[in-house]
Amino acid sequence: MKENTANTDKPVSIGVFDSGIGGLTVVKTLRAAIKEANIVYLGDTARVPYGTKSEETIKRFAREDTVFLIEKGVDLIVVACNTASSVALSYLKREFKDIPIFGVVEPGVNMALNASKTGKIGIIGTIATIKSHAHRKLLNKQGVLKVYEKACPLFVPLAEEGLTKGQIPRLVAEYYLHDLKEKVDTLILGCTHYPILMDTIKEVLGEQIKLIDPAYALALQVKSFLNNNGMIKNTGENGTLDLYLTDIPPHYHSLLSIFLGFTPDTIEKVDLKDISRC
Ligand code: DGL
Numbered sequence: 001m002k003e004n005t006a007n008t009d010k011p012v013s014i015g016v017f018d019s020g021i022g023g024l025t026v027v028k029t030l031r032a033a034i035k036e037a038n039i040v041y042l043g044d045t046a047r048v049p050y051g052t053k054s055e056e057t058i059k060r061f062a063r064e065d066t067v068f069l070i071e072k073g074v075d076l077i078v079v080a081c082n083t084a085s086s087v088a089l090s091y092l093k094r095e096f097k098d099i100p101i102f103g104v105v106e107p108g109v110n111m112a113l114n115a116s117k118t119g120k121i122g123i124i125g126t127i128a129t130i131k132s133h134a135h136r137k138l139l140n141k142q143g144v145l146k147v148y149e150k151a152c153p154l155f156v157p158l159a160e161e162g163l164t165k166g167q168i169p170r171l172v173a174e175y176y177l178h179d180l181k182e183k184v185d186t187l188i189l190g191c192t193h194y195p196i197l198m199d200t201i202k203e204v205l206g207e208q209i210k211l212i213d214p215a216y217a218l219a220l221q222v223k224s225f226l227n228n229n230g231m232i233k234n235t236g237e238n239g240t241l242d243l244y245l246t247d248i249p250p251h252y253h254s255l256l257s258i259f260l261g262f263t264p265d266t267i268e269k270v271d272l273k274d275i276s277r278c
Pocket residue numbers: 018019020022023048049050051052080081082083084125126129156190191192193
C-alpha cells in the first residue's frame with residue numbers, strides 16, 4: 001500500500017478513470033463528498049465505449065489508464081467506469097498492489113442491499129458489465145438469489161446526445177425496462193451514463209422502485225478510507241479538477257455540461273501509446 005500523506009501539506013490526490021466522459025458523474029459526487037481533494041481524471045475518449053469490448057481488451061485498457069494515473073502521482077485510484085470495475089477490478093488490484101484501488105460495483109451492491117425490502121434486486125449496465133455478472137455474484141454471496149440483469153446499451157448515446165427527457169428516451173426505457181416493475185424493488189444504475197437518465201427511468205418504473213447510483217456509496221467509501229488514514233487535509237479550500245482525455249471530441253463542451261456542469265481547472269489531450277508498452 002502506498003504511504004499515506006498525513007504528514008505533508010499537499011491535499012490528497014484522487015485519480016479517477018473512465019472509458020470516456022461519463023465518469024464525470026462520479027467525479028461530481030466525489031467532489032461534493034470530499035471537496036478538499038484534488039482530482040485527476042482520465043477519460044479514454046479515443047477508445048470509448050468499453051462496454052462492447054472483450055474482457056481481454058477492457059483489462060488492457062484499464063491497465064493503461066491505471067498506469068497513466070499512477071504516473072501522475074495520485075494517492076489512490078477510483079475506477080468510475082462500471083464496465084472496467086466489473087471486468088477488470090480484481091485484475092488491477094493484483095497488478096497494482098502499492099496503490100489503493102476502488103471500483104463502483106461493490107458500493108452499488110451494498111447500497112442496493114440496504115435499500116431493498118423484498119431482496120429482489122435488478123442491475124442495468126453495458127453488455128460487458130452484464131455479461132461479467134459481477135453484481136450478481138456479489139449479491140448471490142449475500143444470499144440474494146433473485147437478481148435481474150439487463151444490458152441497456154442505447155442509454156449511453158442518448159445521455160451523450162443530451163436526450164434525457166421526452167418521447168425518445170422514454171420509449172427506449174420502456175423497451176428495456178417494461179418487465180422489470182414486477183420483478184424488483186431496487187435497481188442498480190450500473191453505468192456512468194444512467195444517472196443522467198434517472199428521471200426518465202423513474203417515470204417508466206414508477207416511484208416504488210428505488211434507483212441506486214453507486215457513486216454515492218463509492219464517495220462515502222473513499223471518504224472513510226481517507227479519514228481512517230489521515231489523508232484528508234481540512235484546508236477549507238476546494239480541490240482542483242484536472243481532466244486528461246485521449247481525444248477531444250468536437251462536442252466536448254456539450255458533453256462536459258451534461259456530465260459535469262462546471263468547467264474543470266485544466267483539460268489536456270493525452271496519448272496512452274507509451275503506456276501500452278509498459
Ligand atoms: N463508462 C461506461 C460504464 O460505466 C459506459 C460507456 C462505455 O461503454 O464505455 O460502464
